Amino acid sequence: MKVIGTAGHVDHGKSTLVLALTGIDPDRLAEEKAREMTIDLGFAWLTLPDGQAVGIIDVPGHIDFIKNMLAGVGGIDAALFVIAADEGVMPQTREHLAILDLLDVRAGVVALTKIDMVAYDPDWLELVQADISDALDGTVLGNAPIVPVSARTGEGIEELKRVIAATLAGTPERRDVGRPRLSIDRSFSVAGFGTVVTGTLSDGPLMLGQEVEIVPAGVKARVRGLQTHKRKIELAVPGSRVAVNLSGVSKEQVNRGDVVGLPGVLTPTVLVDVRLRTVADAPKDLGHNQPVDFFSGAAEVTAITRLLDSEAIRPGESGWVQLRLAEPVVVQRGDRFILRQPSPSQTIGGGVVVNPFPGRRWRRFRPEVIEMLEALESGDPTEIVFHSTRRAGPASFATILQAAGLELAETLAAVRDLLADRRIVALDRGIDDTGALSDAQLQSLQTLMTTESWQELGQRIQRAIAGYHQQYPLRQGMPREEIKSRLQSKRRPLAPRSFNDMLGQAVADGLIVDQGALIRLPDHAVRLTSAQQSSVDSLLRQFDAAPFSPPSVADCIAAVGEDVFLWLADSGQMVRVSDDVVFSPAGYEAMVARIVEHLNREGTITVAQVRDLFDTSRKYALALLEYLDTARVTRRVGDARVLRKPEQ
Numbered sequence: 183m184k185v186i187g188t189a190g191h192v193d194h195g196k197s198t199l200v201l202a203l204t205g206i207d208p209d210r211l212a213e214e215k216a217r218e219m220t221i222d223l224g225f226a227w228l229t230l231p232d233g234q235a236v237g238i239i240d241v242p243g244h245i246d247f248i249k250n251m252l253a254g255v256g257g258i259d260a261a262l263f264v265i266a267a268d269e270g271v272m273p274q275t276r277e278h279l280a281i282l283d284l285l286d287v288r289a290g291v292v293a294l295t296k297i298d299m300v301a302y303d304p305d306w307l308e309l310v311q312a313d314i315s316d317a318l319d320g321t322v323l324g325n326a327p328i329v330p331v332s333a334r335t336g337e338g339i340e341e342l343k344r345v346i347a348a349t350l351a352g353t354p355e356r357r358d359v360g361r362p363r364l365s366i367d368r369s370f371s372v373a374g375f376g377t378v379v380t381g382t383l384s385d386g387p388l389m390l391g392q393e394v395e396i397v398p399a400g401v402k403a404r405v406r407g408l409q410t411h412k413r414k415i416e417l418a419v420p421g422s423r424v425a426v427n428l429s430g431v432s433k434e435q436v437n438r439g440d441v442v443g444l445p446g447v448l449t450p451t452v453l454v455d456v457r458l459r460t461v462a463d464a465p466k467d468l469g470h471n472q473p474v475d476f477f478s479g480a481a482e483v484t485a486i487t488r489l490l491d492s493e494a495i496r497p498g499e500s501g502w503v504q505l506r507l508a509e510p511v512v513v514q515r516g517d518r519f520i521l522r523q524p525s526p527s528q529t530i531g532g533g534v535v536v537n538p539f540p541g542r543r544w545r546r547f548r549p550e551v552i553e554m555l556e557a558l559e560s561g562d563p564t565e566i567v568f569h570s571t572r573r574a575g576p577a578s579f580a581t582i583l584q585a586a587g588l589e590l591a592e593t594l595a596a597v598r599d600l601l602a603d604r605r606i607v608a609l610d611r612g613i614d615d616t617g618a619l620s621d622a623q624l625q626s627l628q629t630l631m632t633t634e635s636w637q638e639l640g641q642r643i644q645r646a647i648a649g650y651h652q653q654y655p656l657r658q659g660m661p662r663e664e665i666k667s668r669l670q671s672k673r674r675p676l677a678p679r680s681f682n683d684m685l686g687q688a689v690a691d692g693l694i695v696d697q698g699a700l701i702r703l704p705d706h707a708v709r710l711t712s713a714q715q716s717s718v719d720s721l722l723r724q725f726d727a728a729p730f731s732p733p734s735v736a737d738c739i740a741a742v743g744e745d746v747f748l749w750l751a752d753s754g755q756m757v758r759v760s761d762d763v764v765f766s767p768a769g770y771e772a773m774v775a776r777i778v779e780h781l782n783r784e785g786t787i788t789v790a791q792v793r794d795l796f797d798t799s800r801k802y803a804l805a806l807l808e809y810l811d812t813a814r815v816t817r818r819v820g821d822a823r824v825l826r827k828p829e830q
Contacts, residue, residue, distance in 0.1 A: 183410070183422040184350045185382050187239040187255045189282060190264035191272035195295040195333055197224060199264060200240045202333035203343065204228040208240035223253060223367055225380070225423065227411040230347040231340075235411060237382075237423035238262070252477040252520055253367050253438060255281065257382030259353045259421065260289035262346070263323060267330065268299040270310045271317045277529055280461045283321045284532030285518045289353045290326040291345050292318070298332040356421030359589045362386035363512065364424060364442040365479035366396075371433045375407065379436055380425045381480065385514070388418040388426065388442075396431060397441050398450035398510040403431040439481030441512040449584065450510030455490075455502070455537035455544070455555055456519065462498035464530045465523070469494050470546075474530065476505060478519040484508040485521075490544055491552055500533070502555050504544055513538045515558065515566070515587035534559075539585050541573055541674070563588055567596035568632065571606050575631035576639075576680045579624060594621050597630070606632050609683040629683035639684065640693050642669065644703065647694060651706050656745040658708065658752035659700030700752065708749050717742040718750065722766070725756075729769030730796035735762045759809035763802055773806060774815065778825065786822040 188196040200208045208224025224240035241255055255261075261282050265275055282290070292314060300306045311328055318324050329345050331338035364381040372378055388394070392405045407427035408415045418424040426442060441448055460468050468487060476485040488504040495501040513519070513535050520532040536558040544551045554572075557565040563586075570585040571577065577585075583593045600606040601616040608616050609629040619627075631639070646668050650660040662685070669684075670676040676684075685701065688694045695702050710718065721741045725732045735758065738747045750756045757770040765773070773796060780787050780795065787795075792803035807823055810816040816823040 183235060183237070183419060184259040184353065185237040185239060185257060185421065185423055186260045186262050186346065186350070187258035188241055188262045188264055189255065189278040191266070191269070191274040191278070192242070194264050194266035194269065194272070194275075196262075196264045197240050198333045199262075199293055199295055199331065200224070200226050200238055202331075202336065202339050204238060208238070227423070228343070230350070231344050232347045232351070234347060234350065236346070236350065237411065239382075239423075249475075249477070249482060252281065253480040253482070255287070256285060256477070256479050256518065257365060257384065258287060259356075260291070260346070260349055261287050261323065261326075263290055263292045263326065264295055265292060265310075265314055266296045266299075267294050267307055267310055268296050270313050276317065276463075279317065279321055279323065280463075280529055281520055281532070282323060284459065284461070284520055284529075286322060286534075288322045289349050290323045291342065291349050292323070292326050292328040293342055294328055294330045295333060297330045297337065298335050356384060356419075357589065358386055358420050359587075360386045361447050361584070362388050362420070362443055363448065363479075363514070364388065364426065365481065365512075366436060366438055366440045366442065367480040368438070369433055369436040372427070375427050377403075377428045377431050377433045377436060378425055379428060379442065380423070381442070383418050383422055383424045384420050386420060386444075388424065390416045393445055394426075394428070394442050395445040395448070396428075396436060397443055397448045397512050399435060399437075399440060401431050401435050402445060403428040403442075439479065439483075439511070441479070441481075443512070447584065448512050449539070450512050451538050452507045452510050453540045453543065454505050454507065454513060454535050455540050455558075456505060456533050456535050457500065457555070457559055458495065458503045458521070458531050458533040459500040460495050460497050460531035461529060464497035465528060467494040467496050468501075468521075468530060473524060474505075475522045475524055475527075476507060476511075476519060477522070478511065478513050478517055478535070481511045481513075483511055484524070487521075488543065488546070490546055490548075490555075495531075502552060504540060506543070537569075537573070538587070539573060563592040564596045564599055567593055568600055568605055571600070571630055572632045572635060575606075575635055576609065576629045576676075576684060577631075579627045579630065582630060590625075594624055597624055597627075604633055606630055607636050607687075609636070609680075609687040611683055611686045628677075629680045636687070639669070640688055640691060643684075643688055644693055647701060647703050647706075651703060654745065656708050656710075656714075656749040657700075658749065659695075659697055659702030659706070662699060662701060665701055708753070710746070714742065714746055718746060722755075725766040725769060729766060730773065730798045731802060732765060732769065735764050738764060760805040763805035765806075774810070777806075777810070778815070781816070781823070781825045786819070786824055787816075788822050 190196055197209050204226040206226035208226050226238045229235050314328060327345050329338055329342045331342050362383060363385045364383050366379045366381050368380045370378055388405060390405055390408055394405060395402055405426055406429040408418050409425040410422050470489045472487045474485050474487060476483050485505045485507045490502040490504055492501045515535055515538055517535045521530050523530050536555055554569050558569055566586050570582050574581050574585050586593055608627050610627050646665060647660045666676055666681050685696060689696050695704050721738060751758050756764045757767055758764045789803045789807060792807060793800050811818055814826050817826040
């Protein structure tokens with residue numbers, strides 16, 4: 183199913199022509215009827231002579247409503263470019279043509295309307311057609327057929343239908359990557375049904391009953407009904423005009439420019455890298471940090487330009503630009519866009535999104551940034567996936583699939599090639615031979631990175647731990663959570679799975695040693711000074727002398743210092759059972775053995791019995807029993823303890 187959109191100067195007969203083609207008046211607003219001028223988007227449809235059903239988006243031609251025109255023209259397969267025979271090429275004719283050129287709408291038909299108004303002068307009609315050909319020359323519509331028509335008399339209408347059918351036959355089918363996007367160009371409420379949104383569907387199908395998400399708001403809803411051309415359907419396909427009845431969402435929660443997609447699939451962005459071309463008649467050079475209006479799909483937001491490879495872009499020239507958007511929008515790689523200056527309102531350029539998720543602001547005039555953007559622009563799936571992985575990693579296959587904006591088969595092939603060439607690595611634990619992974623296993627990967635990024639990250643981990651060893655030479659290692667906090671940022675938090683995968687790979691590469699709660703470098707070992715060793719020996723003799731009533735934690739710290747005490751505990755030379763009670767390993771094991779022996783014989787034991795059994799104080803007895811409860815050796819029943827069975 184295909185969609186065509188009208189374009190052209192105000193009062194050149196676009197809506198009248200649509201009515202003549204379809205029998206449907208696209209002007210639906212009372213104000214439009216009263217003013218006899220299209221203000222907002224209108225919609226109609228027809229069946230062409232070859233049997234193809236086609237949707238038509240009718241756009242306003244007046245300069246005051248150019249933003250409404252942009253909301254509708256972004257999702258069309260071909261343009262129906264309308265020029266009145268009695269006036270010829272006019273200012274909005276040229277601006278609409280420039281917009282179609284920037285949006286790369288390569289298929290189109292020129293409808294030369296109102297020929298009945300100049301029937302008295304055949305020479306005039308020839309002059310107008312020559313003028314139109316000159317205006318179209320060098321644009322995307324340079325080879326578009328020109329069909330003279332009269333909506334009033336019906337002359338040329340059937341020929342126009344045949345030409346439209348032939349033109350659409352040469353346009354490619356819309357891609358289906360299984361990730362539907364419906365950019366909302368209209369929303370309204372229907373009594374008894376609720377909220378309805380309309381748009382042109384792309385990138386995947388929508389099904390009746392499907393759960394969806396409205397992005398960027400993040401509102402969840404369900405598809406209650408689907409219609410195309412007022413016909414109820416159960417499945418909407420990419421490229422079709424669709425009306426979606428949504429349950430679970432109010433009209434007030436939906437805005438033009440929002441996007442309907444599958445839950446958790448579409449991610450909005452406020453930074454986009456683009457290839458921008460300015461129009462030849464732009465009023466001035468496009469400058470760095472210039473405020474502009476950004477249009478893509480049905481979305482409109484203000485933005486600031488960041489020129490990456492030039493100080494300014496002159497009229498008619500191109501450049502690399504990062505746009506900082508005032509509000510989040512949903513765009514994908516390959517989406518077309520238009521830029522207009524806010525005041526006076528005028529189209530200044532447009533182009534294509536090459537990187538919808540930069541993740542950060544690029545420094546200007548950086549060769550590596552330009553190289554990356556050129557690789558993304560090239561369209562090579564392998565390079566696109568590589569750079570998507572470099573930007574997003576560590577990331578799952580699903581995240582990279584979305585960032586790349588490619589079809590699943592293309593992404594799978596690219597990931598497999600990149601793994602084989604060792605340009606990217608899969609850090610997932612349990613993956614030994616990436617060359618033997620099936621498509622399903624590739625799709626389940628959670629921690630993919632470029633090899634270069636992984637090497638840099640491994641060095642960061644080593645530097646962080648080395649710094650910790652230098653700061654705390656008496657500690658066995660760096661706590662895992664502290665390493666994680668240093669590696670992640672608020673903007674990009676690390677998932678526990680990815681963090682553990684990264685540490686696992688670092689261990690496999692011999693970069694670190696994992697000791698559970700602590701991580702150390704392979705060559706790290708605690709070395710005490712002679713004075714510290716003397717203090718430790720003296721303290722341990724106190725533990726040997728009174729194994730069941732040893733010095734408290736506070737006493738230990740006073741005797742050897744906090745760092746040395748923590749090293750004794752971390753290295754297993756002391757067993758800390760509470761904030762203030764610690765035993766030597768020998769003393770602890772002897773006490774546990776006698777308590778277990780007592781429980782096996784008597785069945786229960788109390789705090790008082792433990793105190794008497796070891797001739798110690800209640801403080802030590804209670805701390806030990808509570809520790810054994812936590813260690814799942816014993817279980818408290820009332821005031822006594824019993825042995826915990828294995829399954830308890």
